[in-house]
Amino acid sequence: MSMASKNKILIVLQGILWHFKSKNKFKKDKHKNILIILELPGIGDAVLQINVLYHLSRVMKDQSDYKLYIAGSKITCNFLENIKSTFDIELVEVDFSFENRSNFSIFKDNYLKLNSRYYCYIISFDNLSSYTKALIIGLEYGGIVFSEDQITKKYLSKDFILRLLLKNINLIKTNYSTQLLTHKLLVYKNILNFFLKCVNKDLFVNKYEEYKIPILVQTIKIEDNYCILSAGIAQGHDYPYRSWNIEKFAAVANFILENTDLTICLVGTKDDEVANSELYNMIKMKNRVIDLTTKTSFAEWVEVLRNAEFVFGNDSGYIHLASMLRTKSFVIAGFWNYGRFLPYSDDVEVCAKPIDIRTDKPKCALCNFIKHKCIEKVECDKKVIKDGIYKCIDDITAEMAIEAVKSYYIGQKG
CATH class of the missing domain: 3.40.50.2000 (Glycogen Phosphorylase B;)
Incomplete structure (x- = not known):
């Protein structure tokens, strides 16, 4: 023992x-x-x-x-x-x-x-x-x-x-x-x-409303309209294999720069430094990229999230924070705890629900709770050992993510 x-x-x-x-x-x-x-x-x-x-x-x-x-x-x-x-x-x-x-x-x-x-x-x-x-x-x-x-x-x-x-x-x-x-x-x-x-049987919430995080600082001001990308995930997480491929992030970043007037801000902590550095090196129009990774205080990071046109990233805490800040977000989403955090169901009342980018539901969904023996789970286990990524994440293509950005951002902007 x-x-x-x-x-x-x-x-x-x-x-x-x-x-x-x-x-x-x-x-x-x-x-x-x-x-x-x-x-x-x-x-x-x-x-x-x-x-x-x-x-x-x-x-x-x-x-x-x-x-x-x-x-x-x-x-x-x-x-x-x-x-x-x-x-x-x-x-x-x-x-x-x-x-x-x-x-x-x-x-x-x-x-x-x-x-x-x-x-x-x-x-x-x-x-x-x-x-x-x-x-x-x-x-x-x-x-x-x-x-x-x-x-x-x-x-x-x-x-x-x-x-x-x-x-x-x-x-x-x-x-x-x-x-x-x-x-x-x-x-x-x-x-x-x-x-x-x-x-107390007489106690109740009179009106259940979404809390607004107060404005924390105003020290960082980005003049141009911008969106946020972060290719990393929090370290020490229960689901460590949920980080999307960097090349696919780069394809989305290059599409945004070629088809909008947005600046891209890369954000994150020291845990995100390696992933964001790799992403930065793959982006073509570097003159429209601001790398803020490790360069903001926590309060500044929150305000950068609050004022972005949208946030694009992995299934991590900042996606839910963006929702609370009323910021549009696109999230690369899997199925290991399907419904628990994502997607936000119709009866969840929030102002800015994250936009899920995911494949069709596999037979091995909810694998964190249910022991599966299907071929999909076997293939996913092999993928984790070989490439360090869940199959339901790896199966999401850059084209799927680009289509989501086109539909829910570029299309709505007219």
């Missing part, structure tokens, strides 16, 4: 030990504390939860005896602070990163940060991992609200003991369908409404 496996067992045992230790050590607080778990470390996950955080804080402000806390990773906390969207909720930085989930010392440190008060409720707008269940079973709390996918039994059975030790569970069951997952925005909205009823 590896050291990582041993540590994971030790983490579960420690969580169970904390659960059975004597409780009632916290004095009665003048506030009723609510802990919001933002477990997933991706920017896209945080972006999609901003609306429910906004409405939750707005409703609870009228309940003066309640105090809200967010437990999130450093990336999540920094993101909310940088876009000035903490909504006066106190942030508690914990390490939810996947690479440290077998680190026993970090697990204990996370527990100490959270085990400082009694929570009348713990709420997660998403599924809870075994790691987080082990973390919170030893906390003092009154009730817990979270969602749980139903299309696969592995999530329901692998942490059976931890589920038994969670008390006063209010569970929102989602995703029974094996054809299309429920979009995250709809799940989050349902959980918010359910949670408010748990707190």
